[in-house]
Amino acid sequence: MTTESSIDALDARLIALLEDEPRIGVLECSRRLGVARGTVQARMDKLAARGVIRGYGPHVDPASLGYPVMAFVTLELRQAVGHDSVARNLARVPEVLEAHTVTGTGDMLCRIVARTNAGLQGVIDRVLACEGVLRASTVIALAEQIPHRTLPLVTEAANHRPHP
Known part of the structure; x- marks a missing residue:
């Protein structure tokens, strides 16, 4: 069965795109992902409501x-x-x-x-x-070896979704 916190491949691709280009618009996201603008907006809204995406702000060093x-x-x-x-x-x-x-x-x-x-x-x-x-x-x-990251986890979560 699918849990509330699971994500699929489209969610993972959307998150990766937003991580790479946080200032990208919904229309450009839909064009690059090959899905309808409404689909992108609905996915973003659901991911935000579930707390998967917690913000779109800059990463400050x-x-x-x-x-x-x-x-x-x-x-x-x-x-x-x-x-x-x-x-x-x-x-x-x-x-x-x-x-x-x-x-x-x-x-x-x-x-x-x-x-x-x-x-x-x-x-x-x-x-x-x-x-x-x-x-x-x-x-x-002393030195940062692996910077803060979540994309590998997003990919892992999308690839190991629970099956119905």
Whole structure:
């Protein structure tokens, strides 16, 4: 049976096209994919409604903005405060790009950026000042080997759809 989250080959081709050319219009998408404009629009609307496509904005490179230092910070939290409260506080620190509740030795994993290594210490100090954060363990990223990507996953999902 087909699940709500499954995608097909046309969805995958549409997503790949939008990933390559995010400013492309619906009419041009329909021309390149060889389907009706209404089909493209309906697919885009359904993919967005299901949360498969979460936006059409630009992919911003923090290093190009002057934030070349990237680190992954594992936080240990005071359990009484809770993850949601800490996440709200972390969201106020602009250099915190992501925060995820995790299993393992820590409670939350964050991806942060800074202008310099010394600036990284300042960001970590602000993270530690957030209510509920007890300790931080930081790993500095030296080089990006595989940039953030989703297209291989989209292709895999389209090729392994559940069958009725």
